[in-house]
Amino acid sequence: MPELPEVETIVADLRPHLTGRTIVRCELLFPTIVRYPEPEVFVDSVAGMRISAVTRRGKFILMHLDNALLLVVHLGMTGQLRLVDADAPIEKHTHAIFTLEGDSAPPPGAARRPPRRAGRCLHLRYRDPRRFGRLLLGTEESLLASKKLPRLGPEPIDPSFVPDELYQSLRRRRTSLKAVLLDQGAIAGVGNIYADESLHRARLRPDRMAAGLSRKSAQRLHESLRDSLLMAIKNRGSSVDTYRDAWGNIGGQQEKLLVYGRAGEPCFTCGRPLAMIRLAGRSTVFCTKCQR
DNA sequence: TTAAATTCCTGTAAGC
DNA sequence: TGCTTACAGGAATTTA
Numbered sequence: 001m002p003e004l005p006e007v008e009t010i011v012a013d014l015r016p017h018l019t020g021r022t023i024v025r026c027e028l029l030f031p032t033i034v035r036y037p038e039p040e041v042f043v044d045s046v047a048g049m050r051i052s053a054v055t056r057r058g059k060f061i062l063m064h065l066d067n068a069l070l071l072v073v074h075l076g077m078t079g080q081l082r083l084v085d086a087d088a089p090i091e092k093h094t095h096a097i098f099t100l101e102g103d104s105a106p107p108p109g110a111a112r113r114p115p116r117r118a119g120r121c122l123h124l125r126y127r128d129p130r131r132f133g134r135l136l137l138g139t140e141e142s143l144l145a146s147k148k149l150p151r152l153g154p155e156p157i158d159p160s161f162v163p164d165e166l167y168q169s170l171r172r173r174r175t176s177l178k179a180v181l182l183d184q185g186a187i188a189g190v191g192n193i194y195a196d197e198s199l200h201r202a203r204l205r206p207d208r209m210a211a212g213l214s215r216k217s218a219q220r221l222h223e224s225l226r227d228s229l230l231m232a233i234k235n236r237g238s239s240v241d242t243y244r245d246a247w248g249n250i251g252g253q254q255e256k257l258l259v260y261g262r263a264g265e266p267c268f269t270c271g272r273p274l275a276m277i278r279l280a281g282r283s284t285v286f287c288t289k290c291q292r
Numbered sequence: 293t294t295a296a297a298t299t300c301c302t303g304t305a306a307g308c
Numbered sequence: 309t310g311c312t313t314a315c316a317g318g319a320a321t322t323t324a
Contacts, residue, residue, distance in 0.1 A: 001317065059318080077317055078302085093302090130301045132318060150319085175295060184319075192317065241316075242303085281297075282317065298322070306314080 002075040004157070004189030005232035006243050006251065007059050010081055013246040015054040017083055018063065018124070022050045022101040030095035033126065035134045036148040042137050046071060046098070058152045058188030068139050072149060076132030078242045086121035096126040096135060129242065152188040157229050166225075167218035170210040177213065177221070178206035179280040190225070192282045193238055193260045198225040200259045205291045206284045207277065231256070259285045 026046045031039035049065040056062065061081065063071040073081060086099060100122040126135065136148050143149035154161045169186050180186050181195040199206050201224030204217060237243060237251035240261055244250060258268055263276035267287040275288050
């Protein structure tokens, strides 16, 4: 599942190859993947637009276009954004194809080159077997006003996100720690993998009430959350399901996960089998001995 | 107002 | 072997 580290990896990969390029046209093979505006308007509006920047907010990929327009991509569970040669075979479940202006010169400072040959058109393709993802287009104001882009909490890896901010958002909530971590309005970008990982690192039970957590424990959670996310970014994300980077490669963090996907297996710290419960509608794995 | 439950969707794996 | 069924989950929507 693409969470903050996976989305960050894709954005960092795409940025040098998309910045400054123009979208020649857009083709929707599955129009309802566009949630706003109407698909026909979307297709007409992106054509001819230049991409001035590529950024991330929570799990959203933001492509900044002319006229303050944002082309927004949310990958949902199985969404993939790939940069490929225009003549590459179209994979099953490809829902949108953006043809980019041809330019044989690779962008300066490109760490990884996409698989393309000089003089060929590039495609940015969106595929998503489970179709939980979505595409949006609009100004930030219009997307927020229409509630297509939700109000998001602070970025957990931003230096401005301090322990006290986490403490304050936890103490207001009468639900589990896990539920708050998954709430995008509380903290942006955390999903099921890194919620479980950071709670384990912080030695906190996921079903503990958020309100009532001590300042000291909140500080520990703040640190482990940042550590989990930054380490995953360093390892280019977790490919536990279908996640692939912009070139179709898997990440490396799945090899290093402490609890996610390891229910019944021994805890790396104490050896006790990891427990699994259901919290906030999600399977939740933790150690009953190490996490209190 | 807030929290919990439901819904969407398809590939995969378990069970018979 | 082949079919059926349960499960995975992000977030919008609905219900409590």
